[in-house]
Amino acid sequence: MSPRRPRWLYWRFWVQFASTVLANNGLVNATKGLCWPTLNCWACPTAAFGCPMGALQNSMSAWRWRLASGGVLEAILGLPWYILGGFLIVGALFGRMVCGWICPFGWFQELIGSLSRRKIRLPRWLGYPRYAVLVGLALVVAFLTGEPWFCKLCPQGFLEGGLPQPLLRPELRSGIGWLWYTKLAIFLTFVLAALFIRRPFCALACPLGAIYSLMHRYSLWRTVFLRERCTNCLWCVRNCPQGIDPREDLDGHLCIGCLECQKCPFDAIVSLPAWRVTGCSTACSHHDRKNRTGEADAGY
Numbered sequence: 001m002s003p004r005r006p007r008w009l010y011w012r013f014w015v016q017f018a019s020t021v022l023a024n025n026g027l028v029n030a031t032k033g034l035c036w037p038t039l040n041c042w043a044c045p046t047a048a049f050g051c052p053m054g055a056l057q058n059s060m061s062a063w064r065w066r067l068a069s070g071g072v073l074e075a076i077l078g079l080p081w082y083i084l085g086g087f088l089i090v091g092a093l094f095g096r097m098v099c100g101w102i103c104p105f106g107w108f109q110e111l112i113g114s115l116s117r118r119k120i121r122l123p124r125w126l127g128y129p130r131y132a133v134l135v136g137l138a139l140v141v142a143f144l145t146g147e148p149w150f151c152k153l154c155p156q157g158f159l160e161g162g163l164p165q166p167l168l169r170p171e172l173r174s175g176i177g178w179l180w181y182t183k184l185a186i187f188l189t190f191v192l193a194a195l196f197i198r199r200p201f202c203a204l205a206c207p208l209g210a211i212y213s214l215m216h217r218y219s220l221w222r223t224v225f226l227r228e229r230c231t232n233c234l235w236c237v238r239n240c241p242q243g244i245d246p247r248e249d250l251d252g253h254l255c256i257g258c259l260e261c262q263k264c265p266f267d268a269i270v271s272l273p274a275w276r277v278t279g280c281s282t283a284c285s286h287h288d289r290k291n292r293t294g295e296a297d298a299g300y
């Protein structure tokens with residue numbers, strides 16, 4: 001296992017920029033039926049890819065119809081396998097690294113957050129409402145109503161679609177009503193919150209981040225804390241964009257996989273493919289967890 005910091009760790013800002021431009025290049029329409037791995041509003045005038053959460057909700061209403069009209073086999077075959085398979089592949093490979101590295105709305109919140117230095121550290125339990133948004137709003141409500149209600153309220157959707165569309169197309173302005181103003185209020189709330197909370201939408205409300213969080217700890221790309229190298233200088237605690245203490249909760253559910261903590265001056269945090277974790281010290285975070293939970297050694 002190599003302890004050296006790879007250079008690409010310092011490219012995150014530019015990867016986020018490139019990903020935002022690529023997902024919204026305004027030139028390629030042929031790929032719009034494909035999903036980008038992160039939130040990316042399909043209604044954006046320049047969107048080159050669709051949003052997996054929008055696709056998931058729309059497929060829930062189609063699935064409801066198949067469920068009502070067919071049998072069990074019909075219902076199983078009618079599940080949105082393309083979207084579920086996409087979540088599984090991306091999550092199993094990278095976990096939440098897609099949030100930290102290529103999500104346009106995550107990057108937008110980081111840019112807003114950079115305007116203010118004071119940040120509130122959120123308690124860990126506040127990361128759980130995201131699962132309620134996922135199950136309640138994006139799955140159950142979409143299934144029952146046949147409407148993508150998460151999209152209707154999504155602040156990323158407002159930034160990319162709800163705001164520019166009426167600006168560019170005056171004929172749409174007459175349709176502005178209470179829903180548009182509700183979405184505006186949600187968007188402004190998260191923009192204001194981003195000044196005081198690190199990536200508040202990602203930490204509190206994003207259902208897609210919740211899906212990837214479930215797989216982050218078990219993804220092929222792992223981050224490991226090597227306690228024996230740590231001098232407790234707290235550099236990583238001060239610099240984690242999510243306000244996490246990486247010594248305690250490195251791959252916990254609030255972690256966005258940005259790997260900022262891997263810039264640790266003492267190389268006490270490394271990331272590497274799961275199959276290369278075999279040679280790590282027994283003082284690493286994965287062994288710590290196994291010792292606490294009695295989990296069987298999976299060959300690290």
Ligand code: SF4
Pocket residue numbers: 229230231232233234235236237247264265266267268269
């Ligand atoms: S920056 Fe490195 S050495 Fe300092 S507390 Fe974090 S892990 Fe330990």
Ligand code: SF4
Pocket residue numbers: 100223239240241242243244245246249250251254255256257258259260261262
């Ligand atoms: S713990 Fe490390 S990888 Fe996770 S959010 Fe903090 S700095 Fe990024």
